[in-house]
Amino acid sequence: MSVATQSARTSSRAKRAERKAKEKRAAVLQTQMAPRKLGFIGTVKRYWQLWAMALPAIVFVAIFNYGPMYGIQLAFREFDFTKGLTGGEWVGLKYFKQFFDSPLFGTLMANTVRISLWTLVMGFIFPIILALLINQIRSSKVKGFVQTITYLPHFISTVVIVSMINLFLKPDAGVLTRVLGVIGIQSDNFMGDPNLFTPIYWITEVWQHVGWNSIIYLAALSSVDTALYEAAKIDGAGRLQLIRYVDLPAIMPTCGVLLILNMGNVLNVGFEKVFLMQNTLNLDASEVISTYTYKIGILQSQFSYSTAIGLFNMLINFAFLVIANQISRKVSNSGIF
Incomplete structure (x- = not known):
């Protein structure tokens, strides 16, 4: 094998190794930059200041918008004053x-x-x-x-x-x-x-x-x-x-x-x-x-x-x-x- 051929192969191997190293570094960098899926608990821990600011509005909506939805069941019951919201007879539709x-x-x-x-x-x-x-x-x-x-x-x-x-x-x-x-x-x-x-x-x-x-x-x-x-x-x-x-x-x-x-x-x-x-x-x-x-x-x-x-x-x-x-x-x- 001639010296020129051996040198060309060595250069080719070096280029492939360098290309693989670059691809590996790019993959690692992309993984680091990609947003992690924290989940609800992780999001609250990381952005607790924003959640604290939004907490009064969340409580207000929960009490005055979702709380009264408990009374929707009256549409399916025969309302009786003496038995409360859930004590009436179930009448369906x-x-x-x-x-x-x-x-x-x-x-x-x-x-x-x-x-x-x-x-x-x-x-x-x-x-x-x-x-x-x-x-x-x-x-x-x-x-x-x-x-x-x-x-x-x-x-x-x-x-x-x-x-x-x-x-x-x-x-x-x-x-x-x-x-x-x-x-x-x-x-x-x-x-x-x-x-x-x-x-x-x-x-x-x-x-x-x-x-x-x-x-x-x-x-x-x-x-x-x-x-x-x-x-x-x-x-x-x-x-x-x-x-x-x-x-x-x-x-x-x-x-x-x-x-x-x-x-x-x-x-x-x-x-x-x-x-x-x-x-x-x-x-x-x-x-x-x-x-x-x-x-x-x-x-x-x-x-x-x-x-x-x-x-x-x-x-x-x-x-x-x-x-x-x-x-x-x-x-x-x-x-x-």
Whole structure:
């Protein structure tokens, strides 16, 4: 064997050994850098300061959100005051069947879904529009003034809001009654007309909360890189093009998450406002699940029946939440879980 051949083999072995050593060092380094699965106990020990900060919130949620769930069993029992929450006779799905067979079931579901969907859709669209419009204001003073004016109604109590609605829509004397009459919209009693209850509800709901709900969209818009606006303007984009190609894509993930969260409250129509706006004339359009549960459970003391209705309402909301989350994950690859 020649000296050159032996030298080449030796060099080849050395290169292979060096390559294997590098691969071994890289594997060891990757193992050290990879996050270790600590488990729950290990995580608490390592990040105990963060867990200590979160402990009051965890205790609060456990007591006031999960603790009352113990009473769900009333939906499956014949409640007896003398025997407590768990002493009544087990009746299974009796009260669920009673609710489904009730002549009011169709009316309650139709009213609840109609009012909820109108409020959900309009209450989702208008804050986005308002945030986009406010974001186009260049003067910081004018922007602050507009934000303050639109936020203020959110802090008005529901009782005051309903009192304002009754005063403004008072027959023959209300300010809005006269204005609507001038433009051709007339009614003998706006608050007593079943066909007008839903529009009055969602319009006033949007007016009250549109400014407050736009805050999170304004926060998302404030994080947009200004270089994107400058580049778009150089390319000749106008304000509508800036909104379409810069602003909207920036807030779409936020819109998706908020829509999913709102879908979890599809059947949770605000009890106080609906109850205060109800009267004998508009009851056919204003009776919803929450007000019916109050009347059955509190006024008529049918606690098991009202609990069954409330549990059914919760399950429907949870189903809407899961469905909306799955659709969002498939469409925009974003969700809450």
